[in-house]
């Protein structure tokens with residue numbers, strides 16, 4: 739799994755987009771890249787704001803790029819910080835990723851390649867909404 743060449747490609751894309759992060763407040767630059775089930779690659783960087791709470795994480799850019807370039811399901815995801823090291827997606831962004839990749843989305847983490855169901859156990863999703871309708 740870890741020797742799949744997609745990881746090297748995604749890491750290079752994430753490092754490249756990290757260089758375009760807008761992080762004048764935290765100075766913590768983040769880049770993220772993901773593979774889509776049709777072979778596309780989508781990327782995003784963090785975009786901060788003077789009103790700190792409305793900052794967009796790099797993962798927000800990824801899911802926006804996914805939708806605006808045609809949708810689909812995310813299969814592999816990589817997030818890096820300013821020195822190129824792997825970064826764990828924050829809790830909110832794990833929820834965003836779950837929506838578009840589900841339990842089987844593979845995430846490169848500092849502790850190895852893991853599934854979304856491992857990094858976001860018992861996730862809330864559309865199934866829970868359906869249950870509430872019954």
Ligand code: THU
Pocket residue numbers: 761764766768783784785786793794795796797826827828831
């Ligand atoms: N950040 C991300 O872009 N993704 C994450 O998963 C964690 C945090 C950004 C948000 C903010 O611009 C900076 O990192 C410091 O929190």
